[in-house]
Amino acid sequence: MGAAPGSATSTPPEGNPPGGRTLPVRAAAVLLTRGWWAVLALVGVGVWATVTSLPTLATAGGGLSEVISEDAPAVQAQIRAYEIFGLPLLTRIAVVQHHPDGLDPYAQARATLRAAEVTEPAYRGRPTPPLLLAVPVFDGLPRGVPEGLTPGSGTTLTAEALRSAGPTTTIVTYLFTDPRAPTWVQEQVARDYAARIDHPGDHLLGVSGTIPLQSEQARIVAQRLTAVEVASVVAVALVVALAFRSVLAPVITLVAAGTAYVIADHVVGTVAATYGISAPAQLEPVLVALALGLSTDYAVLFLSGTARRLRAGQDGRAAARGAVEDYLAIVVVAGVTVAAGVAALSVARTELFQAFGPGLALTVLAALLVSVLAVPPLLALFGRAVLWPGRPLRTRQESREQASPWEPDRGRSRFVRFITGRRGAAPAAAVGALALLVVCALPVTGMRASVSPMDALPEGNPVRVAWEGAAAGFAPGVLSPTEVLVTGTGVAARRDSLESLQRALAERPGVAGVLGPVQGRLPDAVPDRYALFLGPHGDAARFLLVLDADPLGAEALDTLRAVQRDMPALLAEAGLEGASTAYAGDTALGLGLVESARADFVRVAVVVAVVELVLLVLFLRSLVAPLYLLACSVLVVASSLGLTSLVFGELGQEGLIFFVPFAVGALLASLGSDYNIFGVGDVWQAARTRPLAEALAVAVPRSTRAIGAAGITLAASFGLVGLVPLAPFQELAFAMAVGVLLDTFLVRAFLVPALIWWVGPASAWPSRRLRTAPARAATRAVSPPGR
Incomplete structure (x- = not known):
């Protein structure tokens, strides 16, 4: 294709692009745009091979129950009780x-x-x-x-x-x-x-019971998955079409997003089947949102660069090549950052988180790979038609001026001019935004955890309905009682002490009823090797607690936690000093998961923070800015979870499903670093040739537009996961949508620019990138274009 009048296809536009122009990046840009036909053919062959030879997550993944370790104390207690008594007390x-x-x-x-x-x-x-x-x-x-x-x-x-x-x-x-x-x-x-x-x-x-509960959840997920996919596709298409006023832009985005999801679904399923990773099939709606959202993010970045160059008068293929040179390094670093962040879930000791980590990381890598390999060739293929039916050229006045695509956007830099032109404006804006985030985060201090309560079903x-009928006749915990195993030498012969303990357990708050040695014995026809509440060898006894709450809800977990805490005192009061106890049943299993998750929280949070911090330090070559950028991401996570806890608490839910805060935390922290690389990386590159104030005026409006479109599509993708009428998905959808919107329109648009200007050149320490910007600007003024 020939260059449009006034364009410069042999040299880059005025100013340095945000991603730099290293030799590998330039070579990749040429390969992806000039060899577009070969690259697209390679992608097509790869998709065909994936679909025809690899299993999907739905066929290879398991249920949530399959990621529970057999070494869990509650499981071991149930096995031991069966070995002692010969008869089970628990069923699901x-x-x-x-x-x-x-x-x-x-x-x-x-x-x-x-x-x-x-x-x-x-x-x-x-x-x-x-x-x-x-x-x-x-x-x-x-x-x-x-x-x-x-x-x-x-x-x-x-x-x-x-x-x-x-x-x-x-x-x-x-x-x-x-x-x-x-x-x-x-x-x-x-x-x-x-x-x-x-x-x-x-x-x-x-x-x-809990087996039908899990099976019903899986059925509902499979039933609603198509609706989530269709709604996500429509949302992405609308947002991208409106953002670029184009018909082909959403087509390119959806091709990349759909391809990424198909590949991720099959790759995650293959890894689960090959290496025995129990990736739960219920993860699939999250994979849909993540694949579509991230693919759209990266596609929007390439589209923004191409559109900006087309409106500056460049030839279509040259504009695509320039956009790849501008953003390829940023997209790759951002994708690796997100993948590393969500993969940090794998360091948890809770098997559920270990199962989620690889699946999410593989999905991110699939979205990254497809975005890099499919979007640039499609941009080169369609050329100037990418913006059809919009106008790729500027207005007459703009065309006469032939302004650079890197010039300041005066219409959208009003906030930047405000914080840089008035003393004290930046600190005031930063403190105001921080105060708003802190207020939103306050409810997180009272957040409670549940596992998978019955009222999570619609x-x-x-x-x-069957559970509600059982709860009306007995108590909410009747379908999943808790077994308390008491062991000690000769404990079965101490009937008075056991009956005293049974009465004490029955009087506990939250306990609806207790079955135990008071109820006695099995029929005479039952063989002696079987026993109900008193061990046949005299060294064990057991009780069955029916709790007055949903057995997998936060209230039941709190009740059992209190019983476990006070059990040593209860044993002593009943005259059973020296006896040991163990707990089995769904509530005990759920409590074990929640407590394990709490222990994992610090471990996962530290790993995620270190990974994000190291990658930001390496990318920005700074030690100061990554610290306050990471703090912003942490505040976004806390604010999102605080608002989610508040809203769902007002809707009558006892607590958030225990794995939701972990998934939300890892995803939002990683995506926050993703946007840091997009936005702050743009400022850093602009500051190589400009004073900091001008760099902010150039980079912030430009990156805010791209991040805004990407953020809306990502929030919509995750928000539509809420179409699955199950509490975990609705909580995750709300938390992710709110978190992404806060990150996009509060943190990136206002808080981060205010912090950069407030901290000033010290943000880049120990480098002098920001400090020496005026000198570099002077150098650029007398240097040939493109140097």
């Missing part, structure tokens, strides 16, 4: 029948007979796997059902209380399945059992 799946006006005696009899068909062979030592036991529990406690469990009583039942018990409104049939069977097999067994409850008077609500969901 149950069938619920409920009617508020009561279930008639015939419905109760049918429930008992159905369970007996399964239970009697097991009592004779001949269970029929995968369903081993079926144990119905009635809230009205008819004769023959163990005492001790009544809704919200907090005490053990007496004979008088039994006589005054109300009608039976709820039957929960616990199904004990072979733990070696896959979860989908266990759930199917439960649904087959429930299918036999076909009498209208049985009032079946359905199957519930209202009306069958699994949630």
Whole structure:
């Protein structure tokens, strides 16, 4: 293509571009733009090979339960209890029948007979796997059902209380399945059992428990994934089209974003299958948002550089080549920074975070690779048509002036002129922005953690409805009780002490009921090797706690944490000094995850901070600016989580899902460094040939426009993850969208420029890049263009 009149295709425009023009960068720019056809063919072959030969995350990934270590204390406690007693007390799946006006005696009899068909062979030592036991529990406690469990009583039942018990409104049939069977097999067994409850008077609500909960979450994610993808594509297309007033600009962006997601999905799935990394399939909506958002970020940067040069009068292919020379190094460093930041999750000891880290990092690298290899060749292919139907040329006056694409944008540098032209304006602006972020961050001090509560499911969901029916008849924790194992020499013979401990546990706040040695023994037909609450060898006893809260919610976790804290005193008061305790069940497992996550927080935060700081120091060649830039990113994370905690707390949620703050923290901190490299790197390069005030006036408006478009698309991509009607995704979507918008329109547009001007040339210490800018400007004035 020939150059447009007045353009200079052989030399760069006036001033140094933000990314520098090293020989490798120039060579890559030539290869990507002149050899566009070969590069695009290579990308096409790579995509074809990926799609046809590699598995996706949906086929290779596992569920959240698969990233829980078998070494977890709660898992080990459950295994030990089974070895001692021979019978399990805990199950993660149950069938619920409920009617508020009561279930008639015939419905109760049918429930008992159905369970007996399964239970009697097991009592004779001949269970029929995968369903081993079926144990119905009635809230009205008819004769023959163990005492001790009544809704919200907090005490053990007496004979008088039994006589005054109300009608039976709820039957929960616990199904004990072979733990070696896959979860989908266990759930199917439960649904087959429930299918036999076909009498209208049985009032079946359905199957519930933590296994159906996880399976329902996975189903909802798969069901809504297409909606998230379509909405994200539409949002990206609209934002890019409006930003560049072009039809082809969003096409280029979406080609890059879609290709990045396809490659990331297959690569993450391959790594999960090959190396045994249990990347949860529920990660997929986050991968969609991250792949589309980052690909759009990098595409917008290349598009901005190309559009600026086209409007300056350059030829289409020369404009694309110049944009690559300007931004290739920045995009690569930014992508590596984000990948390193999210990969830092892998240093956590919690297996869930270890599973998230590689998946997120591979997605970032896929977005980086595709953006670098696909966007520049497409820009070279379409040339000046990239801005169609907009006008690629300037107005007549602008064309006559032939101004450089690196000139100050006087229409958009009003804030920069304000902070640089008035004494005290920069400190005031910085303090005001910092104060706003601190106020937004205050709620984070009271943030509570939950795991995966039932109310995380949407209202009306069958699994949630069944749980609500069980909670109405008994207590919210009835489907997932907590097993407390007490061991010590001769402890089973100390009945008075055990009964005293049981009464003390029943009186604890948040405990709805306790089953234990007070309820006694199994039927005489059961072999001696089996025991219910007292170990057959005399050295163990156990209790079953039903909590008065969602077993995986923040309130239940707090209750169990308090029980564990006070247990030594409770044992001493009951006369069981020297006995040891262990805890099993979903609440114990969730509490272990939350406590492990808290311990991991410092470790992950330090690694993320060090990685981001080192990369910023190397890129900016400064020790001062990276410190306050990192502090800004930390404040954005805290503000985002504070606002999320406040909003969802007002909506009635007990606490944020425990992994959301970690994912949000790693992503926002990494993306903040990404934008630091875009924006501050632009200022640093502009300051090589200009005084600091002029460098700010040139770079800040230019980078703010590009970062603004990129930030809106990234916020939209993550915000649309909230279309998945599950609490973890809605919390993550809100936190990421708010954090990205704060970072884009408060921190990058106002706080960072104010801090740079306030700190002044010392920001670049120990280099003298900012200090010597006037001299360099003078040198540029007498130097040939491009030098």
